[in-house]
Amino acid sequence: MTSIRQLGACLGFSGAFSIVRHFFGYASPPPWPDAPLQSHLPRSLSLLNQAKRIQQPYFNLNLVRVGTDDEDLLTPWDEQNVDCAVQLARNVYAHIGVGIGRVDRWWYIPRSANTGYDVIDDDCEADELIDAYDLPDNGIKVFFVTAWYSDDVVGRTDGDEDGSVVLLQKENFVGTGRTLAHELGHMFGLGHENDNRYNLMCQGGTARKAFDPVLPADQAIPTTTHFYDWQGEDVRDDDEWVRGAC
Amino acid sequence: MSPGPRGPEATWFSPPTRAEIRAAVQGRGEILPRAVAFALLAESDDPKRETLLSAVVENGREPSQQRSTAAIALGHIPTAESEQLLSQALRSVPPEVVPYVLGSLGRVGTPAALDLIDSETRSRIGAVAAAARFTGALIAHRFGLPGHDLKVPSAKKLLPEPSDDGRPVEVAQASPADSQAILASLAREPYGVDLFPGPLTQLRCGTDLHTICLNRAFVGAGAVQSIIERKALLALVALQSREGYGHSVAYVVLSDPSGGDDVHLLAPRCSGRPALAGSARVIDDEILFSLRSIDRPGARAFALDGTVQRGRVKMTTATMSPTRRAAPAPAHSDRRKL
Numbered sequence: 325m326t327s328i329r330q331l332g333a334c335l336g337f338s339g340a341f342s343i344v345r346h347f348f349g350y351a352s353p354p355p356w357p358d359a360p361l362q363s364h365l366p367r368s369l370s371l372l373n374q375a376k377r378i379q380q381p382y383f384n385l386n387l388v389r390v391g392t393d394d395e396d397l398l399t400p401w402d403e404q405n406v407d408c409a410v411q412l413a414r415n416v417y418a419h420i421g422v423g424i425g426r427v428d429r430w431w432y433i434p435r436s437a438n439t440g441y442d443v444i445d446d447d448c449e450a451d452e453l454i455d456a457y458d459l460p461d462n463g464i465k466v467f468f469v470t471a472w473y474s475d476d477v478v479g480r481t482d483g484d485e486d487g488s489v490v491l492l493q494k495e496n497f498v499g500t501g502r503t504l505a506h507e508l509g510h511m512f513g514l515g516h517e518n519d520n521r522y523n524l525m526c527q528g529g530t531a532r533k534a535f536d537p538v539l540p541a542d543q544a545i546p547t548t549t550h551f552y553d554w555q556g557e558d559v560r561d562d563d564e565w566v567r568g569a570c
Numbered sequence: 571m572s573p574g575p576r577g578p579e580a581t582w583f584s585p586p587t588r589a590e591i592r593a594a595v596q597g598r599g600e601i602l603p604r605a606v607a608f609a610l611l612a613e614s615d616d617p618k619r620e621t622l623l624s625a626v627v628e629n630g631r632e633p634s635q636q637r638s639t640a641a642i643a644l645g646h647i648p649t650a651e652s653e654q655l656l657s658q659a660l661r662s663v664p665p666e667v668v669p670y671v672l673g674s675l676g677r678v679g680t681p682a683a684l685d686l687i688d689s690e691t692r693s694r695i696g697a698v699a700a701a702a703r704f705t706g707a708l709i710a711h712r713f714g715l716p717g718h719d720l721k722v723p724s725a726k727k728l729l730p731e732p733s734d735d736g737r738p739v740e741v742a743q744a745s746p747a748d749s750q751a752i753l754a755s756l757a758r759e760p761y762g763v764d765l766f767p768g769p770l771t772q773l774r775c776g777t778d779l780h781t782i783c784l785n786r787a788f789v790g791a792g793a794v795q796s797i798i799e800r801k802a803l804l805a806l807v808a809l810q811s812r813e814g815y816g817h818s819v820a821y822v823v824l825s826d827p828s829g830g831d832d833v834h835l836l837a838p839r840c841s842g843r844p845a846l847a848g849s850a851r852v853i854d855d856e857i858l859f860s861l862r863s864i865d866r867p868g869a870r871a872f873a874l875d876g877t878v879q880r881g882r883v884k885m886t887t888a889t890m891s892p893t894r895r896a897a898p899a900p901a902h903s904d905r906r907k908l
Contacts, residue, residue, distance in 0.1 A: 430904035438697035448820040457870035458897040475609040476814035483778025
C-alpha cells in the first residue's frame with residue numbers, strides 16, 4: 325500500500341507537508357463558511373479518495389488569482405470559491421478516472437500592479453491575460469478573475485489552449501466549479517457538445533436552459549457534468565498535461 | 571424592455587425587467603450579478619442608462635472594481651451624454667479607475683475630449699499615461715487629426731517571419747449570414763466607424779476565428795488614396811466568442827502617413843497593448859500591406875501580408891509561430907494562512 329508520504333513525494337513534496345495546503349492545495353478545507361447556500365457543495369475532504377485519484381492518470385494545476393489586495397489575497401469568499409471550484413472539478417474528473425494532483429493556488433497578480441486585468445473587458449483581454457504570464461509547465465495555467473464585463477461569458481480558454489480564465493461567481497460556487505471543469509475540458513482539446521445537456525462540454529447556460537423548468541444553478545454538478553466514453557479516453561490519453569499514476 | 575438574446579453561458583434565464591436591471595446596477599437586486607446588469611443596461615433602451623451607470627462610476631463609496639466595470643459599460647453607449655459623463659468622471663475618479671474611463675472615452679469620445687485626455691498623458695502612473703496615449707491616438711486616427719502619434723516600432727523590434735516551423739493561418743471568407751451577424755455584434759462595440767459590409771475575410775488560428783472589418787470610409791475609388799494624407803482607423807478585427815454568442819473587437823488597425831505612397835500600420839489589441847506593426851503602400855485603388863508581431867513578452871510571431879482592393883482583403887502570407895516569446899511569471903506567495 326502506498327503511503328501519503330510516498331504520494332506526496334510523487335507530487336513533488338519533500339519533507340513535512342500539510343495535507344490541506346499542500347496535498348490538496350487549498351487555503352482552507354470545506355465547509356467553506358462564505359459559500360452561498362447551494363446543495364452539492366463539498367462538505368468535507370476525503371484523503372482516501374484523493375489518494376486513489378492520483379493513483380490514476382492525473383494532471384496538475386497552477387492557479388493565478390487576479391486582483392489581490394495588499395495581503396496578496398482576494399476576499400474570503402473568493403478565496404474559498406477557488407478552493408471549492410478545484411474540489412468540484414476533482415469530483416467531476418474522478419468520473420472518468422482522472423485525478424487532479426498538485427494544485428499550486430498561490431500565484432497572484434495584485435490590484436496595485438495596475439495591469440488592467442482585474443476587470444476583464446472581453447474575450448480579447450482574457451487572451452491577453454493568458455499570454456502575458458508564463459507559469460511552470462508542470463500544470464495547466466488557470467486565471468481566476470472577479471469581474472468580467474459580459475452578460476453571457478464566465479470563462480474562456482484561448483485558441484492555442486495555452487490556458488484558461490474563469491470568473492469567480494460569488495453567488496454560484498457550483499457554477500464556478502462547473503466552469504473550471506468545462507474550461508479544463510477545452511485544455512484537453514474537447515470541443516462543445518451543445519446537443520447533450522448532460523455533457524460537461526455543453527455550454528453551461530445552454531445545458532441548464534435545455535431542462536424544463538430550467539435546471540437550478542446548484543444542480544449543474546453533477547447533472548450537467550457527464551462525459552462521453554470517447555471524451556474520457558481523450559482526456560486520459562492527453563500527452564501534454566496528463567501524467568501516469570503515482 | 572426586452573434584452574437581446576442571451577449567450578450559452580448566461581447564468582440567468584427569464585429576461586429581467588427594467589426595474590430589476592436598474593436595481594442590480596444600483597447594487598440592490600439579487601437576481602443579476604452586477605457586471606451582467608451593467609452590460610444589459612448598456613445594451614438596453616433605458617433612457618436613464620447613461621446617468622445610472624455614471625452614478626456608479628462617480629460614487630466614491632463603490633468599490634473601484636464596480637466603478638471600473640460601469641465605466642466600461644458607458645463606453646458601449648455611443649452618445650454625447652456618455653462622452654460628457656466620462657469626461658466628467660475623468661476629473662473625479664481615483665487613479666485605478668482612470669484607465670477604464672479613458673478606454674471608454676477612446677471608443678465614444680470626440681476631439682472635444684482630447685485636452686482632458688492629453689492632461690492624463692503626463693500622469694506619473696504608467697497605466698494611466700499609457701491609456702491616455704492610446705485613447706488620444708484612437709480619437710486622432712478616427713477623426714484624421716494631426717498629433718497623438720503612437721510610437722512606431724523599428725524593424726528590429728518586430729519578430730521575424732516564422733521560418734520552417736511556421737504554421738499556416740487558415741484564411742476564408744465569411745458567409746453573408748455570418749458577415750451580417752459579425753457586423754451586428756460589432757455595432758454593440760462602438761468605435762465611431764461605419765464598417766464595410768463585406769465580403770469579410772477571416773483568419774483562423776487554432777480555435778480562434780478573427781474577422782477583418784474595414785472602415786467603409788476608406789473603401790472605394792478615391793477613398794483609398796486619402797490614407798496617405800491623413801491618419802485613419804483603417805479596420806477593426808473581430809474575435810468570435812467561444813463561450814458566448816457574437817464577436818468582439820480584438821485589434822484596431824491604425825494607419826499613419828509616412829511619406830509618398832506609404833503609411834505606417836499599427837494594430838494594437840483593443841486594450842491598447844501593442845501587438846502588430848508594419849507598413850503599407852497605396853497603388854491606385856489598392857493597398858499592399860505587411861504586418862509582423864511586435865517583440866514583447868508573451869508575443870507569438872505572425873506574418874500577415876496581403877492586399878486590400880474594393881473592400882476585399884486578400885492574404886498572400888498568413889503564418890504564425892507555434893511558440894510564444896517567454897513572459898514573466900506572476901507573483902507567488904504561500905506564506906499567508908487564511
